[in-house]
Amino acid sequence: xxxxxxxxxxxxxxxxxxxxxxxxxxxxxxxxxxxxxxxxxxxxxxxxxxxxxxxxxxxxxxxxxxxxxxxxxxxxxxxxxxxxxxxxxxxxxxxxxxxxxxxxxxxxxxxxxxxxxxxxxxxxxxxxxxxxxxxxxxxxxxxxxxxxxxxxxxxxxxxxxxxxxxxxxxxxxxxxxxxxxxxxxxxxxxxxxxxxxxxxxxxxxxxxxxxxxxxxxxxxxxxxxxxxxxxxxxxxxxxxxxxxxxxxxxxxxxxxxxxxxxxxxxxxxxxxxxxxxxxxxxxxxxxxxxxxxxxxxxxx
Numbered sequence: 149x150x151x152x153x154x155x156x157x158x159x160x161x162x163x164x165x166x167x168x169x170x171x172x173x174x175x176x177x178x179x180x181x182x183x184x185x186x187x188x189x190x191x192x193x194x195x196x197x198x199x200x201x202x203x204x205x206x207x208x209x210x211x212x213x214x215x216x217x218x219x220x221x222x223x224x225x226x227x228x229x230x231x232x233x234x235x236x237x238x239x240x241x242x243x244x245x246x247x248x249x250x251x252x253x254x255x256x257x258x259x260x261x262x263x264x265x266x267x268x269x270x271x272x273x274x275x276x277x278x279x280x281x282x283x284x285x286x287x288x289x290x291x292x293x294x295x296x297x298x299x300x301x302x303x304x305x306x307x308x309x310x311x312x313x314x315x316x317x318x319x320x321x322x323x324x325x326x327x328x329x330x331x332x333x334x335x336x337x338x339x340x341x342x343x344x345x346x347x348x349x350x351x352x353x354x355x356x357x358x359x360x361x362x363x364x365x366x367x368x369x370x371x372x373x374x375x376x377x378x379x380x381x382x383x384x385x386x387x388x389x390x391x392x393x394x395x396x397x398x399x400x401x402x403x404x405x406x407x408x409x410x411x412x413x414x415x416x417x418x419x420x421x422x423x424x425x426x427x428x429x430x431x432x433x434x435x436x437x438x439x440x441x442x443x444x445x446x447x448x
Contacts, residue, residue, distance in 0.1 A: 149174040149209060149294060149325040150195065156203035157190050164190050166348040172341065177316060177326045179336050182345030183441050188329040189225055192298050196222050208294055218246060220294035221287030227279045231272025235263055235282055238271050239289060246290035257285045277308035295319065297328045313338055333434045346441040360431050363439055366390060369401045369412060371426040378419045386415065391439045402439055
C-alpha cells in the first residue's frame with residue numbers, strides 16, 4: 149500500500165534522509181521510530197507529497213503521492229486545524245476539500261471520537277487530547293485508505309493515548325493502513341511492522357519480535373541494583389560494552405560476547421559493596437533502539 153524507494157532529502161547541503169526504502173502492506177500499522185531530528189517528519193512529509201525528495205520515489209496504492217491525495221489522510225505533529233473555527237466548522241471545511249458534504253457521515257465521526265459535546269466549541273479552546281481527536285476526525289472525513297500520523301499521541305495523557313490506539317486497531321481491522329511516527333517504546337510494541345531511524349538512515353526493520361535480533365551476536369544482562377554513578381562509569385569504560393541502561397531499579401547491560409559475565413559482576417561488586425546478582429536475559433525493544441541509535445550518533 150505504501151512503497152518508498154531510496155528516498156534522499158538534503159537541507160542546505162546536509163543529508164536529512166539517507167537512502168530510505170520502506171514497504172507497508174495494506175491493513176498494517178507501521179511504526180517509524182527515531183530520536184528527535186532523526187528524519188521522521190521529513191520522511192512522512194515526503195510520503196504525503198508535502199515536500200519533494202531529492203532522490204527516490206514514493207507510491208501510495210500504486211500511485212504517486214500527488215495522484216493519491218484522495219486516498220490518504222494526514223495528521224501533523226502539531227495541531228494544524230483552525231483554532232478560531234468550531235469543531236464542526238473545521239470538520240465541514242476539511243471534508244469539503246474532498247467534495248464530502250454528507251453531514252450525517254460527519255456527525256457519525258464526531259460521535260465516534262466523543263466530540264459531539266464540543267461540536268460548537270472553538271478548536272483553539274479544546275484540550276490537547278481533544279485537539280488530537282479533531283485532527284484525526286478531519287483526516288478521516290473523506291474515508292481514506294491510508295492514514296499518516298506524525299507523533300499522534302505526543303504530549304497527551306495515558307488514558308487518551310490508549311483510547312486512540314484502540315481506535316487505530318479498529319481502523320486497521322476496517323482495512324485502513326496506518327503509518328505512525330513515534331519515539332515511545334510502548335507504541336512500537338503495538339505496531340505490526342517497525343523501522344528504527346537514526347541520523348536519516350534505517351538501522352533496523354521488522355516486526356516487534358524479529359527486530360530484537362537486530363543487535364546481532366550480543367549478550368544482555370539484567371541486575372536488580374539502584375543507580376550508582378560509579379558503577380555506570382566503570383561499566384561504560386569496559387572494552388566490549390555496548391549499552392548500560394538504568395530502568396528504575398533494574399540495570400540492563402548489553403555487551404559483546406568477549407565481555408564475560410564474571411568481569412561484569414566483579415566490576416559491580418567492587419563498587420556496590422554487595423554481591424550483585426546478574427542474569428542473562430533477552431534484548432527488548434528499548435535495548436535495541438538505544439544501542440543502535442546511540443552507536444550511530446556517536447559516530448557523527
